[in-house]
Amino acid sequence: MIEYEDASAEVRTVFDDIRATRKTEYINNFWKALAHDPATLRRIWDSLKEVMAPGALDPLTKELIYLAVSATNQCAYCMASHSASARKKGMTDAMFGELMAVVGMANQTNALAAGYRVQIDECFR
Amino acid sequence: MIEYEDASAEVRTVFDDIRATRKTEYINNFWKALAHDPATLRRIWDSLKEVMAPGALDPLTKELIYLAVSATNQCAYCMASHSASARKKGMTDAMFGELMAVVGMANQTNALAAGYRVQIDECFR
Amino acid sequence: MIEYEDASAEVRTVFDDIRATRKTEYINNFWKALAHDPATLRRIWDSLKEVMAPGALDPLTKELIYLAVSATNQCAYCMASHSASARKKGMTDAMFGELMAVVGMANQTNALAAGYRVQIDECFR
Amino acid sequence: MIEYEDASAEVRTVFDDIRATRKTEYINNFWKALAHDPATLRRIWDSLKEVMAPGALDPLTKELIYLAVSATNQCAYCMASHSASARKKGMTDAMFGELMAVVGMANQTNALAAGYRVQIDECFR
Amino acid sequence: MIEYEDASAEVRTVFDDIRATRKTEYINNFWKALAHDPATLRRIWDSLKEVMAPGALDPLTKELIYLAVSATNQCAYCMASHSASARKKGMTDAMFGELMAVVGMANQTNALAAGYRVQIDECFR
Amino acid sequence: MIEYEDASAEVRTVFDDIRATRKTEYINNFWKALAHDPATLRRIWDSLKEVMAPGALDPLTKELIYLAVSATNQCAYCMASHSASARKKGMTDAMFGELMAVVGMANQTNALAAGYRVQIDECFR
Numbered sequence: 001m002i003e004y005e006d007a008s009a010e011v012r013t014v015f016d017d018i019r020a021t022r023k024t025e026y027i028n029n030f031w032k033a034l035a036h037d038p039a040t041l042r043r044i045w046d047s048l049k050e051v052m053a054p055g056a057l058d059p060l061t062k063e064l065i066y067l068a069v070s071a072t073n074q075c076a077y078c079m080a081s082h083s084a085s086a087r088k089k090g091m092t093d094a095m096f097g098e099l100m101a102v103v104g105m106a107n108q109t110n111a112l113a114a115g116y117r118v119q120i121d122e123c124f125r
Numbered sequence: 126m127i128e129y130e131d132a133s134a135e136v137r138t139v140f141d142d143i144r145a146t147r148k149t150e151y152i153n154n155f156w157k158a159l160a161h162d163p164a165t166l167r168r169i170w171d172s173l174k175e176v177m178a179p180g181a182l183d184p185l186t187k188e189l190i191y192l193a194v195s196a197t198n199q200c201a202y203c204m205a206s207h208s209a210s211a212r213k214k215g216m217t218d219a220m221f222g223e224l225m226a227v228v229g230m231a232n233q234t235n236a237l238a239a240g241y242r243v244q245i246d247e248c249f250r
Numbered sequence: 251m252i253e254y255e256d257a258s259a260e261v262r263t264v265f266d267d268i269r270a271t272r273k274t275e276y277i278n279n280f281w282k283a284l285a286h287d288p289a290t291l292r293r294i295w296d297s298l299k300e301v302m303a304p305g306a307l308d309p310l311t312k313e314l315i316y317l318a319v320s321a322t323n324q325c326a327y328c329m330a331s332h333s334a335s336a337r338k339k340g341m342t343d344a345m346f347g348e349l350m351a352v353v354g355m356a357n358q359t360n361a362l363a364a365g366y367r368v369q370i371d372e373c374f375r
Numbered sequence: 376m377i378e379y380e381d382a383s384a385e386v387r388t389v390f391d392d393i394r395a396t397r398k399t400e401y402i403n404n405f406w407k408a409l410a411h412d413p414a415t416l417r418r419i420w421d422s423l424k425e426v427m428a429p430g431a432l433d434p435l436t437k438e439l440i441y442l443a444v445s446a447t448n449q450c451a452y453c454m455a456s457h458s459a460s461a462r463k464k465g466m467t468d469a470m471f472g473e474l475m476a477v478v479g480m481a482n483q484t485n486a487l488a489a490g491y492r493v494q495i496d497e498c499f500r
Numbered sequence: 501m502i503e504y505e506d507a508s509a510e511v512r513t514v515f516d517d518i519r520a521t522r523k524t525e526y527i528n529n530f531w532k533a534l535a536h537d538p539a540t541l542r543r544i545w546d547s548l549k550e551v552m553a554p555g556a557l558d559p560l561t562k563e564l565i566y567l568a569v570s571a572t573n574q575c576a577y578c579m580a581s582h583s584a585s586a587r588k589k590g591m592t593d594a595m596f597g598e599l600m601a602v603v604g605m606a607n608q609t610n611a612l613a614a615g616y617r618v619q620i621d622e623c624f625r
Numbered sequence: 626m627i628e629y630e631d632a633s634a635e636v637r638t639v640f641d642d643i644r645a646t647r648k649t650e651y652i653n654n655f656w657k658a659l660a661h662d663p664a665t666l667r668r669i670w671d672s673l674k675e676v677m678a679p680g681a682l683d684p685l686t687k688e689l690i691y692l693a694v695s696a697t698n699q700c701a702y703c704m705a706s707h708s709a710s711a712r713k714k715g716m717t718d719a720m721f722g723e724l725m726a727v728v729g730m731a732n733q734t735n736a737l738a739a740g741y742r743v744q745i746d747e748c749f750r
Contacts, residue, residue: 001287003465005160007294010182016250026248028246028249029243029244029245029246030237030238032135032239032244032451033243034237034241036241036718037718037719037722037723037725037726038720039190039550039722040726040727040729041631042235042720043547043550043551043726044233044234044237044729047230047543047547048230048234050539050543051223051226051227051230051543052227052228052230055219055223056217056219056220056222056223057220057223057224057227059286061186062187062223062227064136064182064189064190065189065193065227065228065229065231066188066231067365067441068193068194068197069193069194069197069227069228069231069232069235069736070235070364071157071361071362071365072193072194072197072198072361072364072446073197073232073235073699074199074360074364074449074450074699075235075238075239075364075699076245076364076367077238077239077243077244077245078231078234078235078238079364079365079367080245080246080249081245081246083249083367084248084249085724092181093412094180094181094412095181095182095410096412097411097412097414097415098176098180098181098182098412099182099183099190099365100361100362100365100366100412101176101414101415102176102182102187102190102194103190103194103361103362103365104176104179104358104359104361104362104365104415104419105153105172105173105176105177105191105236105358106190106191106194106195106203106222107194107198107357107358107360107361108169108354108355108357109155109169109173109203109229109354110163110194110195110198110200110203110324110357111321111322111353111354111357111444112155112169112198112321112330112350112353112354113155113202113203113351114200114202114320114321114324114325114326115317115321115329115335115349115350115353115354116155116158116159116161116350117271117326117329117330118154118155118158118202118208119154119202119203120154120201120202120206121153121154121205121206123151123209124153124205124206124208124209125205136641152736161343161346161347162343162344162346162347162348162350162351164347164351164425165347165350165354168351168422168425168426169354172418172422175414175418176418192740194361194723194740195739196736196737197736197739198324199324199573199574199575199735199739200324200739201739201742204739204740204742205742208742218536218537219537221536221537222536222537222539222741223537223538225537225540225736225737225740226537226539226540226740228544228736228737229540229544229733229734229736229737229740230733231256232732232733232735232736233729233730233732233733235699235712235732236569236696236697236725236729236732237725237728237729238701239695239697239701239704240692240696240697240698240703240704240724240725240728240729241725242701242705242708245708257393263497276498278492278496278499279494279495279496280484280487280488280491280493283491283493284487284490284491286593286596286597287593287594287597287598287600288497289527289597289599289601289675290487290597290600290601290604293601293672293675293676294428294483294484294487294604297480297668297672298480298484300664300668301473301476301477301479301480301668302480303399304473304475305469305473306467306469306470306473307439307470307473307474307477311434311436311439312473312477314432314436314439314440315439315440315443315474315477315478315481316477316480316481318440318443318444318445318447319443319444319477319478319481319482319485320481320485322443322444322447322448323482323485323574324574325488325489325574326495327488327489327493327494327495328481328484328485328488330495330496330499330500331391331495331496331499333499334498334499337457342431343507344430345430345431345432348426348430348431348437349433349440351426352426352427352437352440352441352442352444353440354426355408355423355426355427355441356440356444356445356453357448358419359405359419359423360444360445360448360450360453362405362409362415362419363405363450363452363453364450364452366405366408366409366411367408368404368405368408368452369404369452370404370451370452370455370456371403371404371455371456373401373459374403374455374456374458374459375455382641402710428691429747440624442615445614446611446612446614446615447611447614448543449610449698449700450612450614451614451617454614454615454617455617458617468661468662469662471662472662472664472665474615475611475612475615475616475662476662476664476665476668478611478612478615479608479609479611479612479615479665479702480608480668482607482610482611483604483605483607483609484604485574485607486571486572486600486603486604486607487571487600487603487604488570489572489574489575489576489579490567490571490579490599490600490603490604491600492576492579492580492583510636513694523657523695526748528746528749529744529745529746530734530737530738530741530743531742533741533743534667534737534741535736536741540737542736544733544734547730548730548734551723551729551730552730553725555719555723556717556719556720556722556723557689557720557723558722561686561689562723562727564682564686564689564690565690565693565724565727565728565731566727566730566731567688568690568693568694568697568733569693569694569697569727569728569731569732570731570735572693572694572698573697573732573735574699575738576745577738577739577743577745578731578734578735578738580745580746580749580750581745581746581749583749584748584749592681594680594681595681595682597681597691598676598680598681598682598687599682600675602676602677602682602687602690602691602694603674603690603694605672605673605676605677606690606691606694606695606703607694607698608669609655609669609673609703610694610695610698610700610703610727612655612659612665612669612701613655613700613702613703614702615709616658616659616661618654618655618658618702619654619702620701620702620705620706621653621654621705621706622660623651623709624653624705624706624709625705625709
């Protein structure tokens, strides 16, 4: 992992933007790891900032979607870091409970649809 | 697939509840396929009805989460049927676009976190 | 896909063994596709024959396990071909129904365990 | 995690049923984590109890299927807890070895079927 | 899908760049689908162009990696489109065969490592 | 895990071949775990040796493909052990960075292709 103190100017520019955007001094390990590849660090950060910004969906809904994907993929790091972000943006215990209930059900019915080889209804095409 | 006309009383009870809950005569193929196993049909329907009901999260947000899981799992049937449900509950083109943008990003960063073997930050434990 | 008539001697040897082992003239598309790479065709067939042979687990149980993986991975081809094999080895409708019920549940609880970041119990280590 | 002593009456009812059904005082971490959302705790437990009960498939076969899904999904928690359950229900070392051999093969051929884009044989439709 | 003729100026700019970069008039369906969300179309295209450009890895190796991920995820569309790109960049039948052999093996050993719950060797940390 | 000292003759034969092939005394934990099932140990090792040998693709390219699958599947063990193998075969930091960038992009576009339900272009069939 690359700390701010040891970072190149290119990496520092991204780290500075992360700090300014998130209003915190803390840079989490994901970015320090990506800093080994400054081009990817910049590209992923720029994309993430654009994608997670408020738009037709609010930032909290976006975090819930992020968590849904991360639980499905068994990504322990992403669950940990985005649970923290989601809490900061207003996710309550009850919301997290319902999120997980939906994620669990969807993973279940996805497997059932594949197992039963269900054909797509004409009206859904 | 088992049609209403050929269904047992046990299956018809579930089909009737699907119709009443969704306010439509249409029973989609997923339920007709599950009807081969009435116990599973009933259990999945009861669970789904409970999980997708309004609560701390509204029904549209729950559909977006469902779609996030289904795209991640490459489940074509679930994308088709739940896109239709989400549209009915108010998902616009712009919302779908942002949903997909977040799902794409999350799948990307999930793989990056695994690939770089990022350790979970102390503050996220 | 490579048909028996157009196959090299190396490929025909494998095709002959598939026919003899399965007691059928039919070679399914999977093997005809792999025939483009004779080394892989032979390796996969030899491995599969060894793995699916009766042992501590009976051949039907092995087919059920195969289907469990294939539904989880959304592999339509493998569901189609191994459903046929499982039926031939004695899988009934009731067995398939219960198989799918377990597969659905396991996919659900796998996602929940990841989502809740459940620590492994000391006694399970 | 919520311990029995700190649990609400609703949660205790489920915990008591887990203890009675499994004939052990031990409540594993999965249920203590789900206890944060009593509705999900009850729903998942009731579903699991129904799905894993003996039927057309015996309880040990069901545990093997559970493990097949969990290894495929890389769910470390579920491998740990269901390996213990499977052992209790009679899984021997030889059975586990063959289970893993089938799971490995199925994951391999699933990827090959997708990679070679194998069309489903007419006779398997 | 949005055709060039019906596209907004913003979308046309991306389509023009795709044509110029790839030296072909053909715009494939993926981009026409993304065109419903011009911001995502531009972001994904810009990222893809940057990521797939020659660097420490040559463009053909990058296509092979793309195919490895797509077969693992069972993404039929991505296998189809990136097989075509890989062929154009020099992938032979023999290379494709070996690629698939490695992808199959890796999916197998990934599942085995999870199933046997193999601890990471001290020397690999 | 089974150490060389405690291994049967059958297992030692494989361990000896691993040592000779890899030109190192070290046997990693994966093989020590598989040693509980000597038939699988031998089969997986023989297959892996054949698949990873130089051919139309060089050994380093094969390791990169292995890593691409392992990051996609969130297999921590396989990332750790095959990162080490890839480094030994010549993977530089820059190559690893580009590998991860492609893997991240592919996982992103795989999910987008599924989410937008993109039809395969006629010319790619």
